[in-house]
Amino acid sequence: MTHDHGSHDVIVEDRGGGIGTILGVIVIIALLAGIWYFALGPGQGTFGGTTDGGTDINVDVNLPSVEAPAS
Numbered sequence: 001m002t003h004d005h006g007s008h009d010v011i012v013e014d015r016g017g018g019i020g021t022i023l024g025v026i027v028i029i030a031l032l033a034g035i036w037y038f039a040l041g042p043g044q045g046t047f048g049g050t051t052d053g054g055t056d057i058n059v060d061v062n063l064p065s066v067e068a069p070a071s
Helices: 018-039
Strands: none
Touching: none
């Protein structure tokens, strides 16, 4: 005995997931480029203070002299 259940069509819709993948790859590449620039590349040492890598900061300030009042 055979059973005929009929035929069923399956429709698959493409939702355009390619754009999200492309944007994700671009964002990851931009992040990696920024990390490379500030950590290893030509911008090394320019983030966080001095460009020579040191923390020695000399400031010469001439303060006015203050005399005690005469009594």
